[in-house]
Amino acid sequence: MLFSNPSLPLPLEKEGKEVNYVGRFAPSPTGPLHFGSLITAVASYCDAKAHQGLWHVRIEDTDIPRIYPGSEEHILHAIDSFELFPDSDIIFQKDRLDIYEDVIQQLHKKNMVYACQCTRKMLGSNHIYAGACRDLALPFHDQAIRVKVSNDDICFQDHLQGQHCSNLKTDLGDFVLKRRDGIINYQLAVVVDDFLQGMTHVVRGADLLDNTERQIWLGQLLDYPRLEYIHLPLAMNDQGQKLSKQNMAQALDLSKPSELLQQALHALKQPAVELDQPHKMLQQAVAQWNLDLIPHRTHLDGVFI
Ligand code: GLU
Numbered sequence: 178m179l180f181s182n183p184s185l186p187l188p189l190e191k192e193g194k195e196v197n198y199v200g201r202f203a204p205s206p207t208g209p210l211h212f213g214s215l216i217t218a219v220a221s222y223c224d225a226k227a228h229q230g231l232w233h234v235r236i237e238d239t240d241i242p243r244i245y246p247g248s249e250e251h252i253l254h255a256i257d258s259f260e261l262f263p264d265s266d267i268i269f270q271k272d273r274l275d276i277y278e279d280v281i282q283q284l285h286k287k288n289m290v291y292a293c294q295c296t297r298k299m300l301g302s303n304h305i306y307a308g309a310c311r312d313l314a315l316p317f318h319d320q321a322i323r324v325k326v327s328n329d330d331i332c333f334q335d336h337l338q339g340q341h342c343s344n345l346k347t348d349l350g351d352f353v354l355k356r357r358d359g360i361i362n363y364q365l366a367v368v369v370d371d372f373l374q375g376m377t378h379v380v381r382g383a384d385l386l387d388n389t390e391r392q393i394w395l396g397q398l399l400d401y402p403r404l405e406y407i408h409l410p411l412a413m414n415d416q417g418q419k420l421s422k423q424n425m426a427q428a429l430d431l432s433k434p435s436e437l438l439q440q441a442l443h444a445l446k447q448p449a450v451e452l453d454q455p456h457k458m459l460q461q462a463v464a465q466w467n468l469d470l471i472p473h474r475t476h477l478d479g480v481f482i
């Protein structure tokens with residue numbers, strides 16, 4: 178597998194033709210891929226390909242303390258095993274930290290960020306940041322960096338979940354873009370890379386719905402174009418929890434990729450696909466892809482492991 182130069186913008190055309198859809202799968206290596214992540218990978222791939230679009234893979238590995246040893250290799254191996262071939266070299270966010278720092282500087286020039294010395298404990302029980310450091314003009318060195326938010330409703334129309342709105346001021350307050358320990362926050366990295374990679378569509382789990390208004394806000398501040406959002410219903414375990422690395426969801430068994438693909442398409446309520454080589458199954462899945470068949474809810478029925 179080849180990896181790209183982190184600063185290069187990626188091509189927005191395929192075989193000389195302009196594309197109208199660019200999508201991605203952007204796992205964090207905080208554990209091996211589980212069935213819930215497979216659902217996201219398959220849905221993001223099929224939706225992009227059903228629109229003759231491009232599909233990229235990005236490893237979101239800025240939060241170094243949360244990286245689980247070996248999970249990056251497992252993710253890359255899984256993508257190969259499912260024959261989910263991306264249209265560009267895979268990028269790794271940890272190689273792009275200078276780019277995110279530059280964007281913080283751009284926001285600084287617009288007077289939209291500030292250094293903050295408040296600890297999480299100081300936020301109080303509702304976790305809403307009231308802006309205590311907004312006007313202190315603290316030096317940026319060794320402090321968390323927060324972005325200012327406004328007292329307006331930000332709304333978007335999700336293709337599966339319908340309209341979703343948040344007032345960032347009253348729901349959250351100015352939020353952190355860079356932690357005091359220097360770690361770039363997911364919200365910033367995701368927005369910058371979605372822009373630099375020319376994304377048009379974000380397909381991901383409904384657990385990230387509540388992050389979207391923050392990302393739209395950052396995109397607005399940076400004059401990036403708005404994206405389309407498709408938040409998929411989540412696969413749940415027998416305790417009623419979403420499958421996640423924290424809940425010890427089982428790692429995908431990469432010796433049976435075709436069977437797992439069939440199950441993922443079934444969970445997404447897509448027409449059945451015959452067992453075959455994963456790539457052939459994906460071709461059939463793309464030909465039959467119908468986003469509307471996916472339940473328009475935040476959770477899938479049934480129990481998954
Ligand atoms: N890296 C995030 C995760 O693994 C997904 C980010 C996104 O799709 O926007 O949960």
